Amino acid sequence: MVTLSRTPSHPHERNPGTPFDLSAVEGALVNRSAIERRAATLPTRRTVKKEWQAAWLLHAITTIDLTTLSGDDTPGTVRRLCTKARQPLRPELMQALGIAGRPIATGAVCVYHEMVPTAVEALKGTGIPVAAVSTGFPAGLNPHALKLKEIEASVAAGAAEIDIVISRHHVLTGNWKALYDEVRDFREACGPAHMKAILAVGELGTLKNVMRASMVCMQAGSDFIKTSTGKESVNATLHNSLVMVRAIREFYEQTGYKVGFKPAGGIRTAKQALDWLILMKEELGEEWMQPHLFRIGASALLNDIERQLEHFAYGRYASMQYQPLG
């Protein structure tokens, strides 16, 4: 019997982090042209069609951190989102797909701190974790002590996952030790909550910096590394994701700890979701396609996946108006 609910939350040992190792940071080498070439050919070398595509898209739903991060979020909109997270597909569509009655839900719901209690309440009993963005999201330029307090407050409010932002200036000035110390503190503040370190790759200047920042954040004990806040002008792209995914592989080879990956920002179509799943499968293997090691931060993506699944189930193209909003 296959369950579509998330695999046990964290079947692997959490990454406890390692001592700061500058050589592993500075030894990281990235060739942009080659990275771009690989990223560009990943979706042309691999594709999934028909039943396979449907299975992959269903799976993609379980990896979504269904997100709302707007200044005008209210308890009402957050509750709406949580309802969508609990029941991402219409029952009759699930029936048509041959998966009626099976539990299926998104990987998490991701909100600002203020909305954490609402989300926790709305998701009670579902097992769907609430993720809170934190540490002065999105710019991360608040006082360090306040950032730690913010994390603690969100954890206390019931957030099981904390998406922290790093201080980009540490990266841009090459102050890797400062970055390590910062993230290490965040991790401590998170306690049992899982920490996703947002690199804001669009603001790091070079792919080499993306690679190095990834290494530092993993050394400092991140459970996930995440591309972007969704607020930068460049967010998740396949090529900066490729760099991070390879950093994860390198860290795993060096330490034996598995760190997850979360692309966020700009992933809106089912096709994109498949591209990222292909990236994970090709570069890290099947385990890293699972929600405990892979999440997509997105809000609009789910509706597009629904449309594609509907097309698969009924053989006709679907309309957005038939997909319940989140």
Place this chain on the structure above:
Amino acid sequence: MTVTELLETLPYGPAPEAAKPALEWIEAHKGRFGLFIGGKWRDPSTQEWFASINPANAKPLAEVAQGGPEDVNDAVKAARKAFASWGKTPGHVRARYLYALARQIQKHSRLFAVLETLDNGKPIRETRDIDIPLVARHFYYHAGWAQLTESELSGYEPVGVVGQIIPWNFPLLMLAWKIAPALAMGNTVVLKPAEFTPLTALLFAEICQNVGLPAGAVNIVTGDGRTGAALVEHEGVDKIAFTGSTEVGRIIRRATAGSGKKLSLELGGKSPFLVFDDADLDSAVEGVVDAIWFNQGQVCCAGSRLLVQEGVAEKLYGKLRARMERLRVGDPLDKAVDIGAIVAPVQLQKIQQLVQKGVEEGAELWQPSWAVPAEGCFYPPTLFTNVAPASTIAQEEIFGPVLAAMTFRTPEEAVKLANNTRYGLAASIWSEDINLALDVATQIKAGTIWINSTNLFDAASGFGGYRESGFGREGGKEGLWEYVKKAESRLPMADSPKSKSRAKAKTAEAISYEPPAISALPPIDRTAKLFIGGKQARPDSGYSKAVYGPQGQLIGEVGLGNRKDVRNAVEAARGAFEGWRRTTGHNKAQILYFLAENLEARAFEFARRLELQTGADGMAEVEAAIQALFTAAAWADKYDGVVHNTPIRNVTLAVPEPIGVMGLLCPDDQPLLAIATLAGAALAMGNTLVVVPSPAHPLSATDLYQVLETSDVPAGTFNIVTGERDELAKTLAEHDDVDVVWYAGPQAGRAMVEKASAGNMKRTWTLPESGPLPGMDEILRQATQVKNIWVPYGA
């Protein structure tokens, strides 16, 4: 499988591209194709057909005509007839046709891609994303050159009727590489596709019809090796362009020797793929995938020798094995397949045999855990480690998905291993250090170098080989020279009558610049020796040869050089080559100017000697020779390369490099001017020389060594061996360590040199023994080979 089951493991499913449209196209021709000659389809005179087979399932796709000699003859005639007008068609009009061909290929791109995959077995991803777009690009690019012919190639004209023979690994792409520049420059074409993969060429012929290309401008004659041989041997063909194995290239070189046919050959390779310890190893692994598992490894420039710096070798191998495990081999029409079918069972057997040999010779074999499809012609990606340079799989071109890996310790050793091959087609260099990468790039003997990349191709970049990988370039402006000749061409040319200068030969008494008699004593006997490695040397034979003036009077003697003298001279030239090659253009120029300066200091002596030998105006020739040396010196630091405009973010540097050790057999006319012009230019471009002076007038050359000695010409750079021209020419042309031979001499000698050059496929340039010297543009091109270095960049 149900969706629920698939959810468990998230496998890739089948993603087949439909074969139907291509099969319907074949069906519309009732499964049988004739020859395309003079714009019409017809049955072959042989009344024989052969099957073209889909290697992925061993099923026949269509019957294709076996073109016989009569058909080839008709095709050449049709091409000749078409050439009369096509060769004079304005560039703009030709550009319109080439543009139309490019557009047609784009419009029918999927049909071409599917048909190519069916016929060849390569993955649809490659035909769809690489082959066919490059084909269209080639026609676009050359439409541009057609448009610019009058302004950018003034003084040149088309060669005429071109016979083109292409291989099965990139059937339509190789057709484009051949036909686009040929048509652009105003030539007409008879093309023979490979026996295994003729179908896309036939579809292309239809497109030629559709765009209204004048009948006979392109003729497609299918068939096997016999058809190709008939084309090569046909007297009505002005040029042969061939891409294929070195073995067949050698046969073609011999067959066309002395025919006056222009020849370009793009042959085999065993290209190195170098990974330094400061490379992005993950990207390098992906580079290897593109290098050796592109097109099943059936690529002439495949990076088939992996050279890894020892400290990172195990790490790289580990990454490579993990990557190989994820490659997918199977139905080439599946859009998610990396490696398709090997072209034919005979090729599969060759791969299997060489892999077996590799195992027997002690290399360590690794293949992924999964099995390739049992039906059809498939072979898994294969990695050999612990390969020694001496092992067969490190030396021989496998033309399959088999990688031979070995390690190096230093950049110097990397270069040494990289160059330890008879081939010189391409190389790939991986390092994040641009100093290192470019340093190594300049030292590797290969026509194309990819830095932190591999198997990049574009119409704007010249592609072709060094050494036994052939000669001539395809793509870029450098590729156009294969399809044009000087409007006032010397070649091909029958033996010309004796130079007119003889007619006004001066009598011995009239010779000027007579040195004043120092005394009434008899003159001191002078000995002209050979000049080898910067030293005067007696001929090994111990014989001398008399030299006579125009009136038949004895004017001196020169040593009778033999094989051993040539051997010594080549050794000296080889020893001097690297140093001379690296000497800056500025310093080369200084030496050439100094040579001119010292020649002028002895102008009277040289003038007198010239008049004694030829009877012509000696001082005029000395002055011309001094000018020629100035010209050579001028070019030494001005024969620039270019940066090609290729459509990726990179600089593609097209660098003219010296060819290497040159045998230069001088013409008879104007013996001093000829040496100054030809040797001067060859030296200026960085070659080192073994000069064989004209047997009729060798004394100006032997006098020259005293000037060389005083002009800082490095020892071994300029060697002089006097003797029987054709005997020495044969030794030079056969010598495996000579990279190029320029031969001026009689027709029989030209044929001999071209034939003998097939040993190591050295470049040759043959000229009549007398007549005007070629223009400097042509000389400089003949003295260099273009290396294209692709340098992608990005922060």
